[in-house]
Amino acid sequence: MFPLHSRRAFLKSSALSASALALPWWACTPAKLGPDFSVAFMTDMHVDERRHAQEGFRTALNNMQALPHKPSFLINGGDLAYDILAKNREQADAQYHLFDGALSEIKIPVHNVMGNHDVLGVYEKSGMTPGDDLYGKEYFLQRFKRDSTYTSFDHEGWHFVLLDTIGIDGRTYHGYIDEEQLDWLDEDLARANKPTVIAGHIPLFSSYAELLEGIEKPDHPKAVVNNVNDVASVLLKHPGVKLVLAGHLHINETWHYKGIEFANIGAVSGRWWRGPRDGFEEGYALLSFKGEEVGWGYVDYGWDVPPDVDTEG
Secondary structure, eight states, rough: EEEESHHHHHEEEEEEHHHHHHHHHGSSSTTOOOOOOOEEEEEOOOOOSSTTTHHHHHHHHHHHTTSSSSSOEEOOOSBBBSSOOTOOHHHHHHHHHHHHHOOOOOOOEEEOOOGGGGGGGGGGGGOOOSTTTTTTTTTHHHTTTOOSSSSEEEEETTTEOOOOOOEETTEEEOOOHHHHHHHHHHHHHHHSSSSSEESSOOOSSSHHHHHHOOSSOOOTTTTOOOOOHHHHHHHTTTTEEEEEOSSSSOOEEEEEETTTTEOOOTTTTTTTTTOOOOTTTEEEEEEEEETTTEEEEEEEOOOOTTTSSSSOO
């Protein structure tokens, strides 16, 4: 059903014999791997009271739960609320109340990545200051009862990493993964020593801006992780890393580099609940796991913009 990224390239470059290459995939799979399973990755829900956003998110969730093989868990890839960068605590709570309401009937575990729009009060128009309670990333930590903005866990012999790709620069943000988190990531991947999927919000790679504006335009520090070279040097040390997921751009785009797929996934909200984003329909990714292989497909969950929504806004 989905394209699968296998061990074939690794085997061809190794010293294994021709007879080993002829073995079926299951004969090469370590016993520690569990049964086949799937995972949903939804990103950029941007839930608030406008444009039927909660209803749209709930429609996506219902679509996921009606799949023939229900995913083992859901990863939300960030920008859960519409925008709390420019909101105060009370306004942020109202947006997250709607987000939580949409998730209230979900029966599988949910893991949340922090997006740039999930960082409280950073924009000056929010009326908040850096010294205010729960300013910035502290709000996310409290709401989801987390000790850190990045974490990892295991499932059926696979390792999953949730990254914090948001750098705060004064009263704005940019794509960044700091040195402390990179050290943690290096140690975490070495300790896990398993086939791994990584999820963040802001992509490591993208050609979207170049396709739209040409290569002579200035860089877009808010569009991608600015120190991608540092991040890539860590990832490439660990052959278990198979797939790196991101959102943020509201499009589908994928890169393959030295055995790793970097996949930027389209938004549940499409063009912020005004219809498709540059031709990419509202949707989410469904990941399929089989042994040490993972592939994904994009699910258009069938959202139609209600007639009372201004699609030109």
